[in-house]
Amino acid sequence: MASKDKLVFGTAGIPNSSKRPPTTQDGIERIYELGLGCMEVEFVRGVNMSPESARDVGRLAAKRGLKLSAHAPYFINLNAKELEKMAASQDRIIQTARIAALFGGNSIVFHAAFYLKDEPAKVYATVKKNLEQIVAKLRAEGSRVWIRPEVMGRDSQFGTLEEILQLSLEVDGVAPALDFAHWHARTGKANSYDSFLAVLKKIESKLGRAALDNMHIHVSGIDYGPKGENKHLDLAESDFKYEELLRALKDYEVGGALICESPNLEKDALLLQHTYEKL
Numbered sequence: 417m418a419s420k421d422k423l424v425f426g427t428a429g430i431p432n433s434s435k436r437p438p439t440t441q442d443g444i445e446r447i448y449e450l451g452l453g454c455m456e457v458e459f460v461r462g463v464n465m466s467p468e469s470a471r472d473v474g475r476l477a478a479k480r481g482l483k484l485s486a487h488a489p490y491f492i493n494l495n496a497k498e499l500e501k502m503a504a505s506q507d508r509i510i511q512t513a514r515i516a517a518l519f520g521g522n523s524i525v526f527h528a529a530f531y532l533k534d535e536p537a538k539v540y541a542t543v544k545k546n547l548e549q550i551v552a553k554l555r556a557e558g559s560r561v562w563i564r565p566e567v568m569g570r571d572s573q574f575g576t577l578e579e580i581l582q583l584s585l586e587v588d589g590v591a592p593a594l595d596f597a598h599w600h601a602r603t604g605k606a607n608s609y610d611s612f613l614a615v616l617k618k619i620e621s622k623l624g625r626a627a628l629d630n631m632h633i634h635v636s637g638i639d640y641g642p643k644g645e646n647k648h649l650d651l652a653e654s655d656f657k658y659e660e661l662l663r664a665l666k667d668y669e670v671g672g673a674l675i676c677e678s679p680n681l682e683k684d685a686l687l688l689q690h691t692y693e694k695l
């Protein structure tokens with residue numbers, strides 16, 4: 417029987433129903449009140465937290481028994497043509513990892529790159545080289561934070577399921593951030609129990625069982641077209657078969673964190689958690 421505690425549920429950023437204007441600590445308190453288990457700290461517009469606050473945030477999360485992760489800034493492209501932009505992209509990932517380590521976060525996620533008309537194989541090699549450099553720098557500082565490039569929702573974005581799993585296989589310290597909504601939007605398929613299970617089996621055969629015990633998952637409703645993702649939606653407004661996903665995660669005893677990225681954040685995070693618990 418699957419253990420109920422293996423997978424924890426939470427929100428991408430501070431819950432909407434937190435005290436206004438909220439601090440990260442208010443968000444953590446709200447996650448705790450709601451009975452959720454984790455929160456992703458959003459640095460999507462910049463890493464704007466001091467080391468001191470990060471330590472405070474970490475102490476509170478530990479007291480409340482919650483798991484934290486971090487989302488790096490959107491302004492990252494590890495396939496940038498200009499050296500400056502490349503250096504800045506590396507730096508944003510490293511800054512995110514440093515702050516996350518201070519608040520006890522064990523994973524950071526980010527959008528790795530754009531293809532910019534380059535051959536996917538060439539982009540893969542460039543991203544891989546950059547990730548090796550990033551991990552080497554962080555390891556030299558003693559950091560053990562998992563570096564997780566995301567499976568992305570648009571054709572223009574680096575990050576197919578295959579690319580992300582291959583990077584995770586080839587670069588020590590890299591693991592997948594599996595956004596099932598993005599993958600559904602990008603493929604126009606991948607939206608049934610069998611296809612979700614096929615993804616999990618692929619992860620297991622490529623990366624081993626340990627990867628499934630320590631997964632980082634994003635879920636939301638999603639609107640999409642021929643080129644993939646248009647925008648995130650609440651689950652009730654979308655065609656995403658979340659119950660079938662949850663069933664696959666439970667049957668396969670997947671562990672780790674599931675972050676809800678629907679606009680209504682905690683409403684769908686709770687829907688996901690409650691649905692999962694009842695399975």
Ligand SMILES: [Zn+2]
Pocket residue numbers: 487525526527566
């Ligand atoms: Zn993201």
